[in-house]
Amino acid sequence: xxxxxxxxxxxxxxxxxxxxxxxxxxxxxxxxxxxxxxxxxxxxxxxxxxxxxxxxxxxxxxxxxxxxxxxxxxxxxxxxxxxxxxxxxxxxxxxxxxxxxxxxxxxxxxxxxxxxxxxxxxxxxxxxxxxxxxxxxxxxxxxxxxxxxxxxxxxxxxxxxxxxxxxxxxxxxxxxxxxxxxxxxxxxxxxxxxxxxxxxxxxxxxxxxxxxxxxxxxxxxxxxxxxxxxxxxxxxxxxxxxxxxxxxxxxxxxxxxxxxxxxxxxxxxxxxxxxxxxxxxxxxxxxxxxxxxxxxxxxxxxxxxxx
Amino acid sequence: xxxxxxxxxxxxxxxxxxxxxxxxxxxxxxxxxxxxxxxxxxxxxxxxxxxxxxxxxxxxxxxxxxxxxxxxxxxxxxxxxxxxxxxxxxxxxxxxxxxxxxxxxxxxxxxxxxxxxxxxxxxxxxxxxxxxxxxxxxxxxxxxxxxxxxxxxxxxxxxxxxxxxxxxxxxxxxxxxxxxxxxxxxxxxxxxxxxxxxxxxxxxxxxxxxxxxxxxxxxxxxxxxxxxxxxxxxxxxxxxxxxxxxxxxxxxxxxxxxxxxxxxxxxxxxxxxxxxxxxxxxxxxxxxxxxxxxxxxxxxxxxxxxxxxxxxxxxxxxxxxxxxxxxxxxxxxxxxxxxxxxxxxxxxxxxxxxxxxxxxxxxxxxxxxxxxxxxxxxxxxxxxxxxxxxxxxxxxxxxxxxxxxxxxxxxxxxxxxxxxxxxxxxxxxxxxxxxxxxxxxxxx
Numbered sequence: 001x002x003x004x005x006x007x008x009x010x011x012x013x014x015x016x017x018x019x020x021x022x023x024x025x026x027x028x029x030x031x032x033x034x035x036x037x038x039x040x041x042x043x044x045x046x047x048x049x050x051x052x053x054x055x056x057x058x059x060x061x062x063x064x065x066x067x068x069x070x071x072x073x074x075x076x077x078x079x080x081x082x083x084x085x086x087x088x089x090x091x092x093x094x095x096x097x098x099x100x101x102x103x104x105x106x107x108x109x110x111x112x113x114x115x116x117x118x119x120x121x122x123x124x125x126x127x128x129x130x131x132x133x134x135x136x137x138x139x140x141x142x143x144x145x146x147x148x149x150x151x152x153x154x155x156x157x158x159x160x161x162x163x164x165x166x167x168x169x170x171x172x173x174x175x176x177x178x179x180x181x182x183x184x185x186x187x188x189x190x191x192x193x194x195x196x197x198x199x200x201x202x203x204x205x206x207x208x209x210x211x212x213x214x215x216x217x218x219x220x221x222x223x224x225x226x227x228x229x230x231x232x233x234x235x236x237x238x239x240x241x242x243x244x245x246x247x248x249x250x251x252x253x254x255x256x257x258x259x260x261x262x263x264x265x266x267x268x269x270x271x272x273x274x275x276x277x278x279x280x281x282x283x284x285x286x287x288x289x290x291x292x293x294x295x296x297x298x299x300x301x302x303x304x305x306x307x
Numbered sequence: 308x309x310x311x312x313x314x315x316x317x318x319x320x321x322x323x324x325x326x327x328x329x330x331x332x333x334x335x336x337x338x339x340x341x342x343x344x345x346x347x348x349x350x351x352x353x354x355x356x357x358x359x360x361x362x363x364x365x366x367x368x369x370x371x372x373x374x375x376x377x378x379x380x381x382x383x384x385x386x387x388x389x390x391x392x393x394x395x396x397x398x399x400x401x402x403x404x405x406x407x408x409x410x411x412x413x414x415x416x417x418x419x420x421x422x423x424x425x426x427x428x429x430x431x432x433x434x435x436x437x438x439x440x441x442x443x444x445x446x447x448x449x450x451x452x453x454x455x456x457x458x459x460x461x462x463x464x465x466x467x468x469x470x471x472x473x474x475x476x477x478x479x480x481x482x483x484x485x486x487x488x489x490x491x492x493x494x495x496x497x498x499x500x501x502x503x504x505x506x507x508x509x510x511x512x513x514x515x516x517x518x519x520x521x522x523x524x525x526x527x528x529x530x531x532x533x534x535x536x537x538x539x540x541x542x543x544x545x546x547x548x549x550x551x552x553x554x555x556x557x558x559x560x561x562x563x564x565x566x567x568x569x570x571x572x573x574x575x576x577x578x579x580x581x582x583x584x585x586x587x588x589x590x591x592x593x594x595x596x597x598x599x600x601x602x603x604x605x606x607x608x609x610x611x612x613x614x615x616x617x618x619x620x621x622x623x624x625x626x627x628x629x630x631x632x633x634x635x636x637x638x639x640x641x642x643x644x645x646x647x648x649x650x651x652x653x654x655x656x657x658x659x660x661x662x663x664x665x666x667x668x669x670x671x672x673x674x675x676x677x678x679x680x681x682x683x684x685x686x687x688x689x690x691x692x693x694x695x696x697x698x699x700x701x702x703x704x705x706x707x708x709x710x711x712x713x714x715x716x717x718x719x720x721x722x723x724x725x726x727x728x729x730x731x732x733x734x735x736x737x738x739x740x741x742x743x744x745x746x747x748x749x750x751x
Contacts, residue, residue, distance in 0.1 A: 005337075005344070005710050005711055005712075005713070005714025005715055005716050006337050006338075006714065006715060006716055006717045006718075007337060007338055007710060007714045007715065008707055008710040008711045008714050011706075011707070011710065012707060015703065039407070039408060039411060039685070040407060040411045040681055040682070040684075040685035041404060041407050041408075041411075041685040041686075041688035041689050041692070042689075043689070044682050044685040044686035044688075044689055045682070045686070047681075047682070047685060048678055048679070048681070048682040051416055051678050051681070052675075052678055054417075054420075055416070055417075055419075055420040055423075055674060055678075058417075058420045058421065058424050059420065059423060059424050059427060061424065062424040062425075062427035062428045063427065065428055065431065066427065066428065066430060066431050069431040069432070070431075132432050132435060134432075134434075134656055139656075140651075140655055140656040140657040140658075141652075141655075141656065142434075142652065142653070142654040142655065142656065160657075164433075164656055164657070164658060165658075165662075166430055166431055167427060167430045167662060167665070170669075301717060301718065301721070302717070302718045302721035302722060303717065303721050306721060306724075306725070
């Protein structure tokens with residue numbers, strides 16, 4: 001018969017109860033934190049996946065902010081283009097009146113003055129600022145998009161040839177604006193013209209036509225130019241609308257991938273509460289049984305019978 | 308005849324008393340570490356040829372022929388061997404855990420992600436001063452995280468080295484103690500003396516040594532013991548009354564090595580071996596962190612110089628220094644961030660160089676490198692933990708087997724107490740009867 005020493009009995013009981021206790025504590029930590037991984041070393045592969053997923057989450061936050069910024073920028077561009085269109089239609093209707101021979105030179109000069117006032121609004125709309133205080137139509141340049149000559153009132157483009165591009169995530173980007181020349185410069189009857197200078201010239205000519213016929217002719221030829229310009233502004237608005245659509249599409253993609261990531265994170269590192277709680281109560285039952293049987297067996301001593 | 312009976316009974320009394328004393332000793336030491344259960348060996352005392360005339364019985368009673376230590380040398384050696392293995396694995400896992408947790412909790416990985424995120428936000432408005440400041444501060448936090456991780460790893464390695472040094476001192480002290488004990492054991496020739504206690508001490512010292520290093524022991528005929536570290540030649544630590552000194556050397560890269568009797572020695576078990584392996588892992592982890600930090604600095608510094616800053620000047624290096632511990636943010640103002648592509652004017656809204664930075668970080672895969680780095684460290688822990696658990700189970704089985712056979716069982720001792728008490732009472736009764744017999748003769 002092998003001898004069983006008292007100290008070996010106590011050591012065995014203590015080590016088995018300690019290991020049970022450790023297991024219940026691990027389960028408890030998993031339940032209270034909601035994560036199965038407390039340290040990378042618990043499950044290195046899952047922890048590495050979790051790190052990659054969380055890093056993607058954090059970068060996606062920046063992408064989302066960028067998408068919002070681009071959306072703000074493009075919406076403002078769209079609004080400004082609508083206003084330019086409104087001004088343009090006012091100028092067109094005035095020019096139509098000026099082209100009519102029923103108006104005399106004085107009335108035509110008055111129309112010219114009105115158009116001159118609209119010219120100023122066009123210039124200030126072309127120089128509109130975005131929410132960051134940069135020129136909306138100046139591309140990546142600094143300062144105003146159009147410089148206005150102090151004496152003549154003539155304008156010249158000051159910005160860069162391309163608008164800024166913003167990143168919306170890996171491989172996705174959007175151009176967040178349009179430059180002035182993209183919609184203010186247009187082709188009319190095969191000739192390149194600029195809306196601002198066209199309107200400025202029209203206003204000046206109507207106020208000081210020389211002859212009545214010259215005034216009517218100027219108004220008539222300006223009508224063709226204004227039609228082409230309106231077309232150019234509308235076309236640009238369509239482009240801006242398409243870009244806004246593109247941002248909505250990418251935002252949807254981002255939302256979907258974020259949801260997929262969240263599901264993946266829950267799969268890889270999340271605690272299955274039902275299973276873990278069931279496991280915990282099973283462990284606790286075993287631990288309680290071990291403790292109470294230990295107390296009973298430890299009380300069995302021959303010495304307590306000697307008397 | 309009566310005189311004979313009395314002397315037989317008194318030898319029985321002596322034997323029972325000796326057995327009761329041994330039992331008491333066992334009970335008193337039921338919880339003592341390293342105590343081996345003793346038992347009394349009794350043998351009959353008889354003299355066949357003495358006064359051998361017919362009808363006369365020449366029985367002289369009983370004598371205590373020795374005190375037995377109930378221990379198996381094989382089991383003890385097994386416990387020492389498995390303890391060395393388990394301690395090595397345990398120490399290594401402790402060290403690796405410390406290294407892995409330091410790298411894990413330093414926040415280097417998340418600071419890299421935050422930096423990338425800040426750069427990504429900067430593309431929205433490259434000249435915006437608060438977004439620029441955000442990116443520069445993210446870079447500073449990242450550099451500081453690298454510094455913190457590196458110093459955490461260094462101090463972990465230094466701590467392990469200090470522990471290894473004190474382990475070497477402990478081993479040398481134990482060797483000196485054992486040499487002294489060997490002298491006492493070889494000088495102890497009186498069988499009646501408490502040699503069992505000396506042997507218990509000897510075995511306890513050997514057990515303590517096996518925690519520090521794997522040892523090979525040879526028990527000589529006089530019960531002294533010769534100890535070698537490992538089992539290579541020229542590795543004798545204790546030879547009877549002589550103890551040699553193990554010494555520790557730290558290399559310039561931080562690794563440690565041991566030497567004994569003028570030769571290099573590499574223990575394969577015990578905490579010293581575990582520390583040596585963990586320190587080596589720590590040194591590798593430090594250089595791995597330096598690699599990631601250098602990759603980050605090279606990528607960002609190159610990207611900076613290919614763009615222009617807010618004043619239109621060519622960008623300067625973002626980081627200075629080398630390695631994770633030396634990584635320092637060199638930019639002194641958010642304006643120095645080279646966001647615009649080369650040739651852009653001052654205050655340009657151009658953000659092409661920020662996009663280039665993001666792409667360069669992506670293709671250099673710095674964040675992926677850091678993820679792999681942490682993965683490498685943590686999987687080393689989990690791999691070694693599996694092995695440690697297996698070795699722990701083996702060691703604790705060996706310990707239980709030894710302590711089951713050599714430890715004290717209080718129930719057995721209680722039974723022995725009763726048995727020897729009854730033997731003592733019986734011998735007393737014999738004396739009483741012998742005396743009655745003697746009186747009867749006198750009264751005839």
